[in-house]
Amino acid sequence: MTVQRADARRNYARILAVAEEEVAAHGVDASLEQIARTAGVGSATVRRHFPSRAALLNAVFSERVEALCARARELTEAADARAALLEWLGALTTYAASARGLADALVQDGRMDDPDHVNACSTKLGGAVEPLLERAARAGAVAPGVTVTDLVTLVTGIALATEHHTDPNAEAHRLLGLTVAGLSPRG
Template sequence: MPERQRADARRNYARILAVAEQEVAAHGAAASLEQIARVTGVGSATVRRHFPTRRALLEAVSRKRIEALAARAHELAGEGDSRDALLTWMGELVAYCVSARGLAAVLVDDGAGSDPVHENACSAAMEEAAGPLLRRAVRDGAVAADVTVADLIALAVGVVLATEHHPDHGTRADRLFRLTVEGFSPLR
């Protein structure tokens, strides 16, 4: 949000974002933009002016969690066993996506990354943050050399989206994640 915007525009942005956080928590990525506008007390055009796409809204709602995940990746990058560090971060990514409805949808690779107007800023932040973790694990022979951070994010997102309607979503997502780890980790 640019600081040079009028005070009322900054207030509208903050109110819209606060309501959007509640709506996404309740309804996930499918939260209604019209409902957000209604609850906020602004027109849907105002919501769309601040958040021109659903992805832009979801990215804004998810920003704090993305920043926390990025910080955690940096924290783990120099710690202990490289495989354990990467798997810890991946497990935390899955857990965050389970607890933060809509976050998995923000991280979905829609192929628009080559178009800067539609770049997925959350995915890009995760790729940058997890890069050192993955490179270290590959260098140590703990992960196959052809695995990319985008692969790992897609894996986490796939697990979360595949289990989102399960009665025990978190436990099921964690179980599937742990099962898939054997697919990208060499046998020890």
């Protein structure tokens, strides 16, 4: 295990803090050069710490994604499998609608079920929510064939569609509720 020098740790922390602000302001297309300038380091330093845009985005979203994964694990033993899954989808929707760039990050590298195009955020979320989805499916609370990819794609689509709405979080939750309820009244 290599121990980072103090200046390297400071550079990493500064780059990550600036990247979080830039991604929040400009989404996943935030300029790596602007991040380097604002952090007061060279582009090579950014690339040394984050060898790809995906690595930088995974680091930017890591803490929140871990919190979503922890919440999924907590909900796995909930008495009502449907309610647990919907609560987690609501938490994902809140985060995706409020963290500009997360939805893009989840879909930019391709589908979660394509092993050649998976990013770390998608992999972690998928692994965490799979037990919730399986329980809901066994309870008959989810239509047969619904996958984790379907759920994450649905939420990311809603987040992308509501990104420029005056209240993206409220609109995203309204659309998620509409999706869960379905379009047609039950007769």
